[in-house]
Amino acid sequence: MSDIKTSVSLYSLQYEYLTKRMSLKDILKYMHDLHVDGVEVLPDQMIHGAPEPSEETLKNWHDWIKEYNLDLSCIDVFLNTDLYKNRTLTLKEDIKLMKKEIDDANKLGYKTVRMISMTPPEVVPYVLPYAEKLGITLTLELHAGLSWGVPATEKYLKMMKEIDSPYLGITVDTGIFCRRIPRVMSEYWKKVTGVSQETIDWCNSFFDRGEDVARYGFNPTSEFKAGEKKYGKTPADKMYITYAQGYENKPLSIMDDYLKYIKHFHFKLYEMTDKGEEYSINYHEIMDYLHEKGYKGYVSTEYEGNRFVLPGHPMIEKEQVKAHVEMMRKEIARVEAK
Amino acid sequence: MFDNNVFIKGTCHNFKTADEVKGFELQTNITYYRGIPLSMVHDFNVWVDGVKVDPDQLQFSVDGKEWFTKDELTTVSDIKWEYGEPATIRVNVDGGLSGKHRIKLNIVTVTAYIPVPLSGFKEYEVDFSK
Numbered sequence: 496m497s498d499i500k501t502s503v504s505l506y507s508l509q510y511e512y513l514t515k516r517m518s519l520k521d522i523l524k525y526m527h528d529l530h531v532d533g534v535e536v537l538p539d540q541m542i543h544g545a546p547e548p549s550e551e552t553l554k555n556w557h558d559w560i561k562e563y564n565l566d567l568s569c570i571d572v573f574l575n576t577d578l579y580k581n582r583t584l585t586l587k588e589d590i591k592l593m594k595k596e597i598d599d600a601n602k603l604g605y606k607t608v609r610m611i612s613m614t615p616p617e618v619v620p621y622v623l624p625y626a627e628k629l630g631i632t633l634t635l636e637l638h639a640g641l642s643w644g645v646p647a648t649e650k651y652l653k654m655m656k657e658i659d660s661p662y663l664g665i666t667v668d669t670g671i672f673c674r675r676i677p678r679v680m681s682e683y684w685k686k687v688t689g690v691s692q693e694t695i696d697w698c699n700s701f702f703d704r705g706e707d708v709a710r711y712g713f714n715p716t717s718e719f720k721a722g723e724k725k726y727g728k729t730p731a732d733k734m735y736i737t738y739a740q741g742y743e744n745k746p747l748s749i750m751d752d753y754l755k756y757i758k759h760f761h762f763k764l765y766e767m768t769d770k771g772e773e774y775s776i777n778y779h780e781i782m783d784y785l786h787e788k789g790y791k792g793y794v795s796t797e798y799e800g801n802r803f804v805l806p807g808h809p810m811i812e813k814e815q816v817k818a819h820v821e822m823m824r825k826e827i828a829r830v831e832a833k
Numbered sequence: 834m835f836d837n838n839v840f841i842k843g844t845c846h847n848f849k850t851a852d853e854v855k856g857f858e859l860q861t862n863i864t865y866y867r868g869i870p871l872s873m874v875h876d877f878n879v880w881v882d883g884v885k886v887d888p889d890q891l892q893f894s895v896d897g898k899e900w901f902t903k904d905e906l907t908t909v910s911d912i913k914w915e916y917g918e919p920a921t922i923r924v925n926v927d928g929g930l931s932g933k934h935r936i937k938l939n940i941v942t943v944t945a946y947i948p949v950p951l952s953g954f955k956e957y958e959v960d961f962s963k
Contacts (some may be wrong), residue, residue, distance in 0.1 A: 513916065541917075542915070573945075579910065580872065
């Protein structure tokens with residue numbers, strides 16, 4: 496097997512699952528048909544009763560993983576810190592919930608856990624020894640809009656370096672490396688909510704000059720605030736500007752100081768074009784970087800264009816995922832032949 | 834966002850309790866990509882022909898057995914609304930509805946890391962005489 500291994504996050508097929516066109520078993524079979532090395536799952540999405548699934552659910556899971564000869568890449572866990580409307584959970588409550596998630600990961604057979612962005616870093620020192628004993632690595636997701644430069648994330652990164660455990664790291668989501676805003680996203684907002692082209696163009700102009708909207712979200716300049724006022728006239732325009740902060744345009748070199756901590760990648764997919772490329776993210780550039788830096792691990796397709804399929808249009812999750820996996824495989828072969 | 838998850842077409846009809854029509858109900862998927870405890874469902878609203886239904890008439894259930902008002906949902910942290918499993922919303926109105934009406938549903942969930950609530954809307958015309 497190659498150093499860089501393929502994986503698909505089952506998140507990518509969430510509408511096939513939601514509409515019951517595909518069951519979890521069907522989806523795992525599809526993964527087998529695509530010859531991916533590993534599968535990633537969100538227990539809250541497709542494992543009923545998570546984080547405390549029944550014995551039957553667990554048995555089915557292990558039977559199917561074996562039947563379809565799949566490896567397990569990463570499990571994506573959440574922490575419901577806003578479980579109650581009138582208060583945020585206490586640290587003790589957070590720790591208890593996170594231990595349940597780690598137990599669930601262990602029962603499902605996973606060795607790498609992705610903690611959602613903004614997971615309170617204070618939790619980590621209390622649950623890390625627990626994870627280590629089970630041979631489980633904890634990673635915080637660095638996701639566009641909530642990545643480097645965001646105070647809660649920086650706090651985690653500092654702590655991670657101080658603790659410096661082989662069982663503590665990060666999962667990088669390549670939505671951080673968008674060179675333009677996904678056009679499927681803009682088209683959806685334009686046609687469904689009536690966002691004006693002017694607002695879309697304004698958000699795109701940041702990318703045209705090598706920036707992004709996200710960097711101004713947390714640290715708005717007076718110029719940015721004036722732009723928000725000018726281009727955020729309607730609630731839909733305002734919302735579009737907020738959602739445009741979910742795509743960052745960072746250089747790959749931002750990972751240079753973190754290579755040993757990167758345990759997993761979400762290879763974000765918004766739209767595979769007819770040319771077999773991702774519209775916003777240059778995977779050629781990313782694969783060159785990963786090969787050069789000697790990354791060993793999974794790169795996991797995470798399709799999110801499903802959210803932007805226009806009403807009345809067919810869902811294309813299976814086709815998009817297939818095209819992305821084929822592109823990844825081609826890229827892995829290309830860099831490994833160097 | 835997640836509008837496509839809201840109000841499953843063809844699920845809206847009158848319901849009976851002890852042989853009496855006590856209102857109408859409809860089904861919906863969650864406005865999120867994962868299951869969450871019911872206490873994180875922050876709001877649900879129904880409109881009939883553009884008029885918002887009094888929240889006191891609404892009830893919510895994920896199993897059709899245990900029903901909660903909007904206010905009661907805020908403390909239900911042990912029951913999960915699973916992704917891919919529709920919830921049922923009941924509008925308690927004696928005699929239900931008859932004829933054709935435009936029924937609109939809104940579902941609002943929250944999550945810790947997205948700064949805005951996840952709200953979705955959907956409206957369908959429903960023929961209650963069928």
